[in-house]
Amino acid sequence: MYSVTVRGHMLIAHSLRGDVFGPAQALHGATYVVDVEFRRRDLDADGIVVDIGRATESLNKVLGALSYRNLDDDPAFEGRNTTTEFLARVVFDRLVAAIRGGELGAGAVESIKVSLHESHIAAASFDGRVAG
Amino acid sequence: MYSVTVRGHMLIAHSLRGDVFGPAQALHGATYVVDVEFRRRDLDADGIVVDIGRATESLNKVLGALSYRNLDDDPAFEGRNTTTEFLARVVFDRLVAAIRGGELGAGAVESIKVSLHESHIAAASFDGRVAG
Amino acid sequence: MYSVTVRGHMLIAHSLRGDVFGPAQALHGATYVVDVEFRRRDLDADGIVVDIGRATESLNKVLGALSYRNLDDDPAFEGRNTTTEFLARVVFDRLVAAIRGGELGAGAVESIKVSLHESHIAAASFDGRVAG
Amino acid sequence: MYSVTVRGHMLIAHSLRGDVFGPAQALHGATYVVDVEFRRRDLDADGIVVDIGRATESLNKVLGALSYRNLDDDPAFEGRNTTTEFLARVVFDRLVAAIRGGELGAGAVESIKVSLHESHIAAASFDGRVAG
Amino acid sequence: MYSVTVRGHMLIAHSLRGDVFGPAQALHGATYVVDVEFRRRDLDADGIVVDIGRATESLNKVLGALSYRNLDDDPAFEGRNTTTEFLARVVFDRLVAAIRGGELGAGAVESIKVSLHESHIAAASFDGRVAG
Amino acid sequence: MYSVTVRGHMLIAHSLRGDVFGPAQALHGATYVVDVEFRRRDLDADGIVVDIGRATESLNKVLGALSYRNLDDDPAFEGRNTTTEFLARVVFDRLVAAIRGGELGAGAVESIKVSLHESHIAAASFDGRVAG
Numbered sequence: 140m141y142s143v144t145v146r147g148h149m150l151i152a153h154s155l156r157g158d159v160f161g162p163a164q165a166l167h168g169a170t171y172v173v174d175v176e177f178r179r180r181d182l183d184a185d186g187i188v189v190d191i192g193r194a195t196e197s198l199n200k201v202l203g204a205l206s207y208r209n210l211d212d213d214p215a216f217e218g219r220n221t222t223t224e225f226l227a228r229v230v231f232d233r234l235v236a237a238i239r240g241g242e243l244g245a246g247a248v249e250s251i252k253v254s255l256h257e258s259h260i261a262a263a264s265f266d267g268r269v270a271g
Numbered sequence: 272m273y274s275v276t277v278r279g280h281m282l283i284a285h286s287l288r289g290d291v292f293g294p295a296q297a298l299h300g301a302t303y304v305v306d307v308e309f310r311r312r313d314l315d316a317d318g319i320v321v322d323i324g325r326a327t328e329s330l331n332k333v334l335g336a337l338s339y340r341n342l343d344d345d346p347a348f349e350g351r352n353t354t355t356e357f358l359a360r361v362v363f364d365r366l367v368a369a370i371r372g373g374e375l376g377a378g379a380v381e382s383i384k385v386s387l388h389e390s391h392i393a394a395a396s397f398d399g400r401v402a403g
Numbered sequence: 404m405y406s407v408t409v410r411g412h413m414l415i416a417h418s419l420r421g422d423v424f425g426p427a428q429a430l431h432g433a434t435y436v437v438d439v440e441f442r443r444r445d446l447d448a449d450g451i452v453v454d455i456g457r458a459t460e461s462l463n464k465v466l467g468a469l470s471y472r473n474l475d476d477d478p479a480f481e482g483r484n485t486t487t488e489f490l491a492r493v494v495f496d497r498l499v500a501a502i503r504g505g506e507l508g509a510g511a512v513e514s515i516k517v518s519l520h521e522s523h524i525a526a527a528s529f530d531g532r533v534a535g
Numbered sequence: 536m537y538s539v540t541v542r543g544h545m546l547i548a549h550s551l552r553g554d555v556f557g558p559a560q561a562l563h564g565a566t567y568v569v570d571v572e573f574r575r576r577d578l579d580a581d582g583i584v585v586d587i588g589r590a591t592e593s594l595n596k597v598l599g600a601l602s603y604r605n606l607d608d609d610p611a612f613e614g615r616n617t618t619t620e621f622l623a624r625v626v627f628d629r630l631v632a633a634i635r636g637g638e639l640g641a642g643a644v645e646s647i648k649v650s651l652h653e654s655h656i657a658a659a660s661f662d663g664r665v666a667g
Numbered sequence: 668m669y670s671v672t673v674r675g676h677m678l679i680a681h682s683l684r685g686d687v688f689g690p691a692q693a694l695h696g697a698t699y700v701v702d703v704e705f706r707r708r709d710l711d712a713d714g715i716v717v718d719i720g721r722a723t724e725s726l727n728k729v730l731g732a733l734s735y736r737n738l739d740d741d742p743a744f745e746g747r748n749t750t751t752e753f754l755a756r757v758v759f760d761r762l763v764a765a766i767r768g769g770e771l772g773a774g775a776v777e778s779i780k781v782s783l784h785e786s787h788i789a790a791a792s793f794d795g796r797v798a799g
Numbered sequence: 800m801y802s803v804t805v806r807g808h809m810l811i812a813h814s815l816r817g818d819v820f821g822p823a824q825a826l827h828g829a830t831y832v833v834d835v836e837f838r839r840r841d842l843d844a845d846g847i848v849v850d851i852g853r854a855t856e857s858l859n860k861v862l863g864a865l866s867y868r869n870l871d872d873d874p875a876f877e878g879r880n881t882t883t884e885f886l887a888r889v890v891f892d893r894l895v896a897a898i899r900g901g902e903l904g905a906g907a908v909e910s911i912k913v914s915l916h917e918s919h920i921a922a923a924s925f926d927g928r929v930a931g
Contacts, residue, residue: 141623143657143659159322206426220318220319258434259920260278262275278919341827354578354583356583390832392541392808396540409921423715525723547696561736563679566697566698566785687845753842791803
């Protein structure tokens with residue numbers, strides 16, 4: 140299996156509901172350094188998994204729509220805890236939609252893994268298939 | 272698949288038996304920077320894989336029992352080479368026991384990967400299922 | 404010159420006032436991974452610059468008072484932009500006060516450098532002397 | 536599953552053919568920091584996946600044959616784009632040949648993953664089985 | 668002293684003349700991950716050392732003029748070895764010219780340090796004053 | 800000022816005497832990832848600060864004499880605590896002796912900084928002049 144990984148980041152504010160979150164129940168924020176690994180079985184005619192430039196653009200478009208915001212005010216997340224795990228899934232879902240919409244070309248990306256690093260000692264990810 | 276990864280470290284002395292180890296047959300030591308990735312299929316009601324605070328505490332408890340020691344003197348490892356691979360398995364087994372004992376809540380962690388970084392150019396890991 | 408460096412982190416929300424900040428004028432947040440380098444000319448009788456355990460505790464106390472908060476609501480920062488540079492200075496000032504108050508022992512720390520990493524591509528620091 | 540990972544690097548020049556590569560169609564170059572993860576189900580009698588010293592030597596031999604060269608002039612790559620993905624596969628194939636040739640001992644390495652980091656924001660890999 | 672650091676990168680081909688360079692006398696290439704630290708004594712009215720966005724743009728403009736090229740063909744470097752140290756100075760000189768030309772605003776940047784990381788085990792830098 | 804930085808590592812066992820060291824009073828060990836920054840005002844005729852190959856060899860010779868050993872048994876350190884700070888100075892002194900002995904050529908290295916990273920959250924360094 141081949142893969143290509145690109146990196147971006149976003150800066151958000153949010154709060155989390157539930158005793159398990161302790162001090163993180165208060166409004167605070169985080170930088171998420173985001174790695175996305177795109178995987179496919181064979182390379183295309185150019186010898187690539189995906190155009191790194193377009194993959195980075197797609198990632199930055201997804202991250203740009205979340206960055207510099209207070210996620211508590213985003214109707215898309217109403218009633219949900221925007222944990223690192225949950226946000227990894229949000230980025231995953233939006234990238235999968237972009238791939239299915241042809242934004243990365245007529246490629247055959249089979250699966251992607253989205254990893255959010257929230258500090259030097261903690262991260263979360265979502266890994267899944269692109270096909271419906 | 273969702274995952275959460277937390278990081279800790281330990282400082283140990285040991286020696287290794289066998290010609291393959293060359294100079295590492297002498298008593299020496301290492302820092303192991305330890306990453307543990309906890310995986311599960313679905314998030315819990317709070318939107319998490321596992322409570323990062325409790326996961327870090329469990330990891331630090333396991334690492335604390337090994338750190339600042341000469342592993343050659345540990346009866347648990349008698350007759351065994353405490354290689355990086357072997358120690359990855361030891362940390363894995365002890366964390367699995369903690370998870371099965373309910374230390375991380377009634378969660379549904381399916382598998383974990385324990386990675387020990389012994390320098391900027393070498394690491395080892397053990398990856399396996401939590402269920403018995 | 405000898406130095407010892409320890410690392411911690413904090414997660415905060417804030418907004419910045421001024422056209423120069425573009426989208427960062429909205430409420431958002433950041434993880435700051437914080438490195439503090441303590442410097443002195445000679446080692447003490449134990450052979451150290453500073454007790455790493457106590458240095459880490461002092462740093463975590465300073466970071467704990469800032470973390471998991473919306474800095475826009477902190478009276479200490481009223482009328483100020485809590486930029487990365489500014490926060491590096493805040494951490495510096497509070498650590499210097501702790502050192503002068505004897506929290507790190509009767510040591511002779513001469514200067515410290517506080518670096519805040521806000522992402523994989525941006526950081527800020529304040530470097531200055533401890534003596535009044 | 537156990538794994539051991541070792542790191543090396545190579546410095547090469549090359550150009551890429553195809554509009555998708557934009558400015559990378561011109562002759563340029565790259566540093567590839569290369570991680571190879573060796574995996575097997577059980578440890579050998581010494582308690583290891585593979586001798587880290589020999590694994591590093593094998594990796595350096597493969598990288599040494601590629602490093603400090605203009606890959607456009609290498610007959611082995613004639614008519615091919617030496618993309619990061621493609622080079623990950625080249626390193627993979629040559630390491631698999633070395634393993635099958637007994638260079639890493641009579642071990643039971645089952646699969647390897649070769650990752651090439653071309654910058655702080657982009658990487659590619661090939662992951663596959665060692666057996667024929 | 669305050670500082671702000673931003674990161675970029677470039678991918679170049681070149682060869683080096685002189686026995687000291689061994690295999691690097693052949694045409695090869697490198698990725699340089701480039702950190703630039705901007706320093707000044709006091710923050711401006713907005714509370715910053717320099718606008719990170721503009722600093723990153725200036726850096727990317729300088730790196731863009733070097734990236735995806737064979738530096739052996741650049742008339743600006745005729746008769747010179749484009750070592751990592753030398754290139755650190757080139758980036759320094761061009762950024763200083765941009766600062767003096769007002770590209771980063773009417774700021775009071777006193778000195779900058781340009782660091783080029785050529786692999787995980789080697790780097791070079793040039794550190795100097797901005798004023799003429 | 801120009802600089803070149805190279806990286807190596809060593810694996811040692813030791814114990815530390817003094818209440819301040821807490822659990823580190825027991826025999827344990829550490830990996831030290833070692834960065835050495837060589838600085839000089841002007842480049843030599845080849846355009847370099849120092850030959851990276853020879854610098855790495857010199858560093859590895861110094862680290863090789865310390866690695867895979869129990870430093871408690873080294874007569875050179877009798878009655879001394881081999882703290883990270885102290886070891887940074889030992890590596891510094893030995894490299895300075897090598898430079899003065901001509902091992903790095905007839906160069907004009909003015910100062911060096913030796914940094915020992917003992918984990919992802921702690922490091923120590925010694926920075927000083929090469930001239931007598």
